[in-house]
Amino acid sequence: MAARNVAMREAIRRALREEMRRDENVFVMGEEVAYWQGTHRVTRGFLEEFGERRVRDTPISEMAIGGVAVGAALAGLRPVAEFMTINFAFLALDAIANHAAKVRYFFDGMFKAPLVYRAASGWGNQATASHSHAPEPIFAHFPGIYVGCPSNSLDAYGMLKASIRDDNPVLFTESIALYPKPSPMPDDLDGDYLIPIGKGDIKREGGDVTLVAYARGVDWALQAARQLARDGVEAEVVDLRWLRPLDMDLVYSSFKKTNRCVIVEESLPMYSFGSEIAALLQENMFDYMDAPIKRVAAEDVPLPYSKEIELLALPNAQKVADAVKEIV
Amino acid sequence: MAAPTKEMLLDWYRQMVLIREFEETCHRLYEEKRITGVYLHLYSGHEASGVGSMAALRKTDHVITAYRDHGIGLILGMDPKAVMAEMMGKKTGSSGGKGGSMHLASAEHNFWGGYAIVGGHLPLAAGIALASKYRGEDDVTMTYVGDGATNNGYFHESLNMSAIWDLPVVWIIENNGYGMGTEVARASGQVELHRKAEAYGIKSFGRVDAQNALEVYAVASKAVEYARRKGPAVIEHVTYRYRGHGVSDKQYDARDDMSAELQEWMATREPIKILRDCIESAYGDVAAILAGHEADAARIVAESVKFAEASELPATYEDLMRNAYVASDLVHKSEGSVGAGID
Numbered sequence: 001m002a003a004r005n006v007a008m009r010e011a012i013r014r015a016l017r018e019e020m021r022r023d024e025n026v027f028v029m030g031e032e033v034a035y036w037q038g039t040h041r042v043t044r045g046f047l048e049e050f051g052e053r054r055v056r057d058t059p060i061s062e063m064a065i066g067g068v069a070v071g072a073a074l075a076g077l078r079p080v081a082e083f084m085t086i087n088f089a090f091l092a093l094d095a096i097a098n099h100a101a102k103v104r105y106f107f108d109g110m111f112k113a114p115l116v117y118r119a120a121s122g123w124g125n126q127a128t129a130s131h132s133h134a135p136e137p138i139f140a141h142f143p144g145i146y147v148g149c150p151s152n153s154l155d156a157y158g159m160l161k162a163s164i165r166d167d168n169p170v171l172f173t174e175s176i177a178l179y180p181k182p183s184p185m186p187d188d189l190d191g192d193y194l195i196p197i198g199k200g201d202i203k204r205e206g207g208d209v210t211l212v213a214y215a216r217g218v219d220w221a222l223q224a225a226r227q228l229a230r231d232g233v234e235a236e237v238v239d240l241r242w243l244r245p246l247d248m249d250l251v252y253s254s255f256k257k258t259n260r261c262v263i264v265e266e267s268l269p270m271y272s273f274g275s276e277i278a279a280l281l282q283e284n285m286f287d288y289m290d291a292p293i294k295r296v297a298a299e300d301v302p303l304p305y306s307k308e309i310e311l312l313a314l315p316n317a318q319k320v321a322d323a324v325k326e327i328v
Numbered sequence: 329m330a331a332p333t334k335e336m337l338l339d340w341y342r343q344m345v346l347i348r349e350f351e352e353t354c355h356r357l358y359e360e361k362r363i364t365g366v367y368l369h370l371y372s373g374h375e376a377s378g379v380g381s382m383a384a385l386r387k388t389d390h391v392i393t394a395y396r397d398h399g400i401g402l403i404l405g406m407d408p409k410a411v412m413a414e415m416m417g418k419k420t421g422s423s424g425g426k427g428g429s430m431h432l433a434s435a436e437h438n439f440w441g442g443y444a445i446v447g448g449h450l451p452l453a454a455g456i457a458l459a460s461k462y463r464g465e466d467d468v469t470m471t472y473v474g475d476g477a478t479n480n481g482y483f484h485e486s487l488n489m490s491a492i493w494d495l496p497v498v499w500i501i502e503n504n505g506y507g508m509g510t511e512v513a514r515a516s517g518q519v520e521l522h523r524k525a526e527a528y529g530i531k532s533f534g535r536v537d538a539q540n541a542l543e544v545y546a547v548a549s550k551a552v553e554y555a556r557r558k559g560p561a562v563i564e565h566v567t568y569r570y571r572g573h574g575v576s577d578k579q580y581d582a583r584d585d586m587s588a589e590l591q592e593w594m595a596t597r598e599p600i601k602i603l604r605d606c607i608e609s610a611y612g613d614v615a616a617i618l619a620g621h622e623a624d625a626a627r628i629v630a631e632s633v634k635f636a637e638a639s640e641l642p643a644t645y646e647d648l649m650r651n652a653y654v655a656s657d658l659v660h661k662s663e664g665s666v667g668a669g670i671d
């Protein structure tokens with residue numbers, strides 16, 4: 001099938017635009033999404049196409065962005081609320097954790113909150129400590145909301161569509177580093193191409209070690225896998241794609257084959273994605289384990305501005321390859 | 329309030345041309361990729377707002393602001409060399425390269441820093457003022473906040489708390505017309521931003537033409553005295569950003585009406601020219617002195633660039649890890665402890 005390379009930003013824009021055309025109740029709100037055409041240019045052209053009613057600039061009021069989305073969703077709309085970057089979603093953590101995620105539960109199923117929070121995420125480019133987080137695991141901590149984190153354009157497209165159509169609240173993060181990155185999308189892509197929430201994907205097959213990753217970590221894992229292949233080590237790369245729910249079947253079946261695992265993430269190491277996957281593996285796959293499970297994450301420190309020490313703090317493909325070499 | 333003396337006015341001129349030279353140099357260095365990163369928010373156009381208002385402070389008072397902080401630091405007397413080195417992330421930078429453009433600070437000048445999360449510094453300001461009041465000191469905390477930030481919950485909670493506790497804060501709303509690409513009227517139900525004070529029972533000193541340092545000074549002096557004796561005060565400074573929101577801001581390329589607006593501000597409300605005209609009309613020919621300040625600014629900034637470029641980048645693991653925590657005897661650290669930081 002013919003395919004064309006598309007930047008992840010374009011794929012997200014396309015999914016969002018198609019969903020807005022499909023369903024009149026889908027609307028976007030957030031800082032600079034309308035007149036400025038989106039801080040990351042995801043919503044470029046939306047104001048012109050859909051107008052101010054459906055493309056709503058907000059003030060710098062994250063607490064309200066988080067909560068207004070919940071109210072609108074309860075009352076029958078399908079908001080796609082954008083946090084300019086995920087760092088600012090911390091200001092809305094209460095609305096997200098206590099209301100988006102719980103309103104259905106504490107009224108015992110009376111209501112639903114079919115909303116999507118979109119947030120640009122990730123470290124790097126000297127954005128400095130308070131603007132340098134990939135804190136997806138924090139949000140995935142809370143039952144009641146799902147969390148999706150795509151690593152390429154086609155996944156982003158299918159995952160965002162599923163997130164918008166699903167009746168549950170979803171936090172959808174978009175790695176800033178991946179926005180410009182092209183990856184193949186089939187020419188005759190079906191507008192109903194949906195990736196089920198919680199379904200992972202094998203991005204590379206291999207029998208020697210399982211690399212579990214999501215979002216930008218998948219890139220580092222794939223690069224490391226290519227490097228390792230030159231030394232005769234075949235790594236399997238599992239892209240979980242969703243941090244909640246977690247597709248552990250995929251991890252377990254890979255692990256049963258490789259008996260070794262390195263977990264890769266962009267975020268901080270303590271109480272992290274890596275901690276969670278490692279804990280589940282040792283609980284459920286103890287008999288298959290031939291080596292300690294390794295984790296590659298950022299250094300346990302706020303991110304500095306200065307570029308050399310910033311790079312020192314960040315994970316990369318070399319760190320992944322080095323971790324693999326310790327256990328194969 | 330005493331009228332500003334000739335010496336004061338000349339010194340304001342010195343500060344303003346230093347800031348302009350510093351900021352325009354940063355802009356050029358960024359284009360030349362000698363300053364890197366994604367955030368660099370310049371104070372060009374805002375000079376009179378900071379210079380005129382901080383002239384109303386005494387040495388023991390406190391200052392805090394957001395990320396548009398270079399001018400604030402320079403006015404308070406931070407060494408331009410250390411500031412420029414911070415722009416380049418050098419060890420000799422005022423924050424050792426950890427903070428960069430958005431996180432200047434200087435303990436020695438009671439400058440509690442620039443902060444990057446919109447509104448995040450506002451409760452800190454109230455806390456600093458609380459500490460003054462708690463200790464029975466009559467120092468005030470001068471707090472700069474953008475127009476856009478007045479729509480954030482932090483602003484409202486902080487103002488209210490400063491009101492009920494009578495905290496000595498001067499809240500200066502720097503209304504430069506925009507928060508990123510959003511005009512004030514599209515973001516705020518109340519477009520006379522100083523009137524937000526009313527909601528909390530805080531005294532407003534109104535709206536000031538902040539391109540005119542003398543007007544800024546006159547109002548700030550009253551507000552500072554009020555805060556020192558009574559409690560919080562609000563002032564709205566009407567000003568303009570000459571270099572857009574920050575370096576990643578392409579709106580001036582994209583929108584002709586914006587650049588026309590900018591040209592208009594530069595032509596009719598240029599703060600350095602307004603101050604110059606005031607000085608000249610009051611004191612006659614001061615051209616030689618002013619030219620001296622301009623030459624000094626050029627020299628000082630050029631030296632700061634040289635110094636910064638010659639300085640070392642932090643590069644080691646210790647450089648990275650240091651100062652996440654205070655070294656403390658009360659913290660148990662053994663080979664097996666995880667997450668305690670390094671000393």
Ligand SMILES: Cc1ncc(C[n+]2csc(CCOP(=O)(O)OP(=O)(O)O)c2C)c(N)n1
Nearest residue numbers: 088396444445446474475476477506507508
């Ligand atoms: C909580 C939060 N939301 C969004 C941002 C992104 N952001 C940085 S500056 C800014 C605009 C602030 O405008 P204003 O308060 O008017 O200050 P100015 O930049 O004009 O000085 C925005 C939206 C942020 N840093 N923090």
Ligand SMILES: [Mg+2]
Nearest residue numbers: 474475506507
């Ligand atoms: Mg502003």
